[in-house]
Amino acid sequence: MSRFTSEAAFLACIDRHFPNEHPHMVRGRGDDCAVLACPERMSLSSDLFLEGIHFRCSYFSPADIGYKSLAVNLSDLAASGAVPLGFSLGLMVPPADREEASADPAEGVVGGADAQCVLNGAPMGTEAYWDAFFEGMAELAREHGVALTGGDLSKAPVLGVSVSVWGGPAASEQGSVPFLHRSVAKAGDVVFITGDFGLARIGLMALESMGRDAENLYPRAVRAHLRPVPRVADGQAIARYAAVQGGEPRMGLMDLSDGLARDLPRLVGTDKGSQLCVELEIPEEAVHEEIATYCLANDLHALEQATLGGEDYALVGTCPPEWLEGLRTVLPGVRVLGHVAKGDVHMLNGMPWEPCGFDHFA
Amino acid sequence: MSRFTSEAAFLACIDRHFPNEHPHMVRGRGDDCAVLACPERMSLSSDLFLEGIHFRCSYFSPADIGYKSLAVNLSDLAASGAVPLGFSLGLMVPPADREEASADPAEGVVGGADAQCVLNGAPMGTEAYWDAFFEGMAELAREHGVALTGGDLSKAPVLGVSVSVWGGPAASEQGSVPFLHRSVAKAGDVVFITGDFGLARIGLMALESMGRDAENLYPRAVRAHLRPVPRVADGQAIARYAAVQGGEPRMGLMDLSDGLARDLPRLVGTDKGSQLCVELEIPEEAVHEEIATYCLANDLHALEQATLGGEDYALVGTCPPEWLEGLRTVLPGVRVLGHVAKGDVHMLNGMPWEPCGFDHFA
Numbered sequence: 001m002s003r004f005t006s007e008a009a010f011l012a013c014i015d016r017h018f019p020n021e022h023p024h025m026v027r028g029r030g031d032d033c034a035v036l037a038c039p040e041r042m043s044l045s046s047d048l049f050l051e052g053i054h055f056r057c058s059y060f061s062p063a064d065i066g067y068k069s070l071a072v073n074l075s076d077l078a079a080s081g082a083v084p085l086g087f088s089l090g091l092m093v094p095p096a097d098r099e100e101a102s103a104d105p106a107e108g109v110v111g112g113a114d115a116q117c118v119l120n121g122a123p124m125g126t127e128a129y130w131d132a133f134f135e136g137m138a139e140l141a142r143e144h145g146v147a148l149t150g151g152d153l154s155k156a157p158v159l160g161v162s163v164s165v166w167g168g169p170a171a172s173e174q175g176s177v178p179f180l181h182r183s184v185a186k187a188g189d190v191v192f193i194t195g196d197f198g199l200a201r202i203g204l205m206a207l208e209s210m211g212r213d214a215e216n217l218y219p220r221a222v223r224a225h226l227r228p229v230p231r232v233a234d235g236q237a238i239a240r241y242a243a244v245q246g247g248e249p250r251m252g253l254m255d256l257s258d259g260l261a262r263d264l265p266r267l268v269g270t271d272k273g274s275q276l277c278v279e280l281e282i283p284e285e286a287v288h289e290e291i292a293t294y295c296l297a298n299d300l301h302a303l304e305q306a307t308l309g310g311e312d313y314a315l316v317g318t319c320p321p322e323w324l325e326g327l328r329t330v331l332p333g334v335r336v337l338g339h340v341a342k343g344d345v346h347m348l349n350g351m352p353w354e355p356c357g358f359d360h361f362a
Numbered sequence: 363m364s365r366f367t368s369e370a371a372f373l374a375c376i377d378r379h380f381p382n383e384h385p386h387m388v389r390g391r392g393d394d395c396a397v398l399a400c401p402e403r404m405s406l407s408s409d410l411f412l413e414g415i416h417f418r419c420s421y422f423s424p425a426d427i428g429y430k431s432l433a434v435n436l437s438d439l440a441a442s443g444a445v446p447l448g449f450s451l452g453l454m455v456p457p458a459d460r461e462e463a464s465a466d467p468a469e470g471v472v473g474g475a476d477a478q479c480v481l482n483g484a485p486m487g488t489e490a491y492w493d494a495f496f497e498g499m500a501e502l503a504r505e506h507g508v509a510l511t512g513g514d515l516s517k518a519p520v521l522g523v524s525v526s527v528w529g530g531p532a533a534s535e536q537g538s539v540p541f542l543h544r545s546v547a548k549a550g551d552v553v554f555i556t557g558d559f560g561l562a563r564i565g566l567m568a569l570e571s572m573g574r575d576a577e578n579l580y581p582r583a584v585r586a587h588l589r590p591v592p593r594v595a596d597g598q599a600i601a602r603y604a605a606v607q608g609g610e611p612r613m614g615l616m617d618l619s620d621g622l623a624r625d626l627p628r629l630v631g632t633d634k635g636s637q638l639c640v641e642l643e644i645p646e647e648a649v650h651e652e653i654a655t656y657c658l659a660n661d662l663h664a665l666e667q668a669t670l671g672g673e674d675y676a677l678v679g680t681c682p683p684e685w686l687e688g689l690r691t692v693l694p695g696v697r698v699l700g701h702v703a704k705g706d707v708h709m710l711n712g713m714p715w716e717p718c719g720f721d722h723f724a
Binding site: 008026027030031032033034035036037038039040041042043044045046047048050052053054076077079080082088089090092149150151152153154155156157158160162164166179181182183254255271272 | 370388389392393394395396397398399400401402403404405406407408409410412414415416438439441442444450451452454511512513514515516517518519520522524526528541543544545616617633634
């Protein structure tokens with residue numbers, strides 16, 4: 001398998017996948033800086049996507065890694081209702097011979113390199129591997145019309161991707177649509193969701209125990225973990241709907257990256273002293289059937305897993321209850337999870353519910 | 363030494379150092395996206411700064427790491443003549459107990475964690491360590507008036523920083539000053555520089571062999587490596603001067619990050635088929651005296667080291683020779699290194715000169 005012999009060859013591979021022209025990009029890759037043509041307001045987000053922390057090479061194909069590293073960033077833009085315009089890419093590239101040099105995860109190194117990084121017949125470091133990686137990323141970039149404006153390339157002990165992505169406001173007949181954000185909820189608002197919750201966690205657990213064989217038993221869950229869909233069109237539809245209502249901002253929105261248990265308190269601003277909580281009513285049948293099946297087979301509590309699970313990249317929001325009917329006419333898939341209340345004890349199906357979830361330092 | 367026990371505590375430490383308000387930042391940290399108030403054009407750059415690749419914890423204090431990771435990004439903006447506005451930060455945080463778990467660099471892991479990360483009495487992972495890191499970064503951010511708009515935080519096997527930085531055009535009496543870039547040189551243009559070249563490389567070599575004791579013998583070189591100064595005001599002055607001349611863009615500019623030998627061919631567009639080369643005349647006395655001293659002591663060729671050395675973050679440029687006098691009235695420190703010529707053989711002091719330098723894949 002051939003390997004890149006120079007930085008120029010690697011950059012040429014990037015150029016084959018990403019056009020260096022875009023209406024928003026006055027000057028593209030190949031200089032110290034890109035030059036952007038900017039709307040008056042831009043929404044911007046940055047995310048890291050690191051081997052051993054956010055993904056494993058043993059069951060992520062290179063195309064999955066390229067895809068998901070951009071998808072999780074586009075999801076943040078989706079949560080603001082933005083129209084994606086461009087992104088920059090910091091790429092951490094392990095040495096080509098690292099099969100020999102890789103750290104042993106068993107030794108306790110957090111985020112150590114996977115020993116096995118050969119999926120789809122393309123070992124890490126080969127041109128075929130990176131070609132697949134960039135194609136997975138470029139496919140999603142094309143779908144959303146975002147330009148790769150530049151970035152940086154470095155050797156690193158493990159594969160890692162750092163993406164910054166930005167977008168402009170959606171347009172409506174009344175002009176620019178304001179971006180959405182969290183923490184605008186009031187007591188009595190409904191809590192709604194577009195998409196699944198907890199499914200990606202089941203996919204992760206199944207992949208961890210079975211590898212890619214998990215696809216046979218839990219195809220939707222595995223796909224939710226490997227190829228989450230950023231709900232960019234949904235976010236814009238929600239932002240447009242909110243803009244039409246006018247008045248003070250009453251539509252709160254965020255993406256579900258750390259799980260309902262951790263993200264809902266953030267959505268209603270509990271962490272910022274809003275003195276609001278959520279009261280959820282989630283019937284058993286609202287939990288995806290693959291979650292139920294996996295939990296039955298593995299002696300787990302399905303609803304608990306569903307509310308703990310992160311990385312679903314559904315959109316969760318709050319709005320006045322009287323907006324719900326109208327919202328459903330523009331987004332028929334919207335489901336209600338519960339409502340916002342005064343107080344500091346979150347509730348789930350009538351029981352006190354301790355918000356928790358993933359914490360990098362806990 | 364106390365350590366952070368939650369992500370919230372870590373984020374609170376960031377908030378103590380970086381105000382969450384800025385005229386350019388309509389919505390700051392704490393949501394899925396930041397919202398920026400944008401000029402019509404923005405200049406944007408992203409850089410990685412990774413332990414074991416770009417810095418070593420054994421002789422970089424936490425404040426040095428925080429400072430330099432932002433400085434190298436601001437330098438890219440300086441090269442476009444931009445006014446810095448904001449940056450986002452992806453922070454890769456090694457586990458608090460990694461002294462025990464760190465990979466042994468002797469085993470050949472590229473970018474392995476330094477065993478010794480205790481400088482200034484603050485071991486890696488403690489609150490004191492991160493406090494110093496953020497203070498080093500915040501000091502520079504305050505100096506340049508840039509807002510930290512958000513970012514991401516993740517565990518990682520080694521300490522790493524990913525920064526994206528952006529800025530708007532400088533202002534003049536005639537309005538917005540166009541950004542500068544590379545590859546506008548014509549045969550006959552002069553090649554000029556603001557700042558030193560090769561000094562940071564000597565600092566690196568001295569630090570590698572002597573640790574922080576190198577400061578006693580090579581204080582300027584060590585400082586050039588640990589605390590490079592982004593020439594933001596110089597870049598703006600050069601861009602303003604070029605704008606006043608009017609006509610087609612004739613001022614080329616970039617920052618010296620990979621060394622004269624690698625960067626000058628890029629400045630004149632040799633890599634993009636410009637069919638131009640540089641003919642340099644660099645007398646011995648143009649090389650910084652600490653380079654000369656180090657090379658004498660270590661049996662190295664001073665001029666060779668000076669032209670190979672990267673990470674100086676001086677600005678190098680090309681312009682018509684008749685602009686030089688005027689340029690010197692706004693930037694008295696400008697030095698001429700040579701001129702641009704037709705052809706593909708770069709020359710140094712009358713001898714053919716093979717462009718080379720650092721390549722991540724070579």
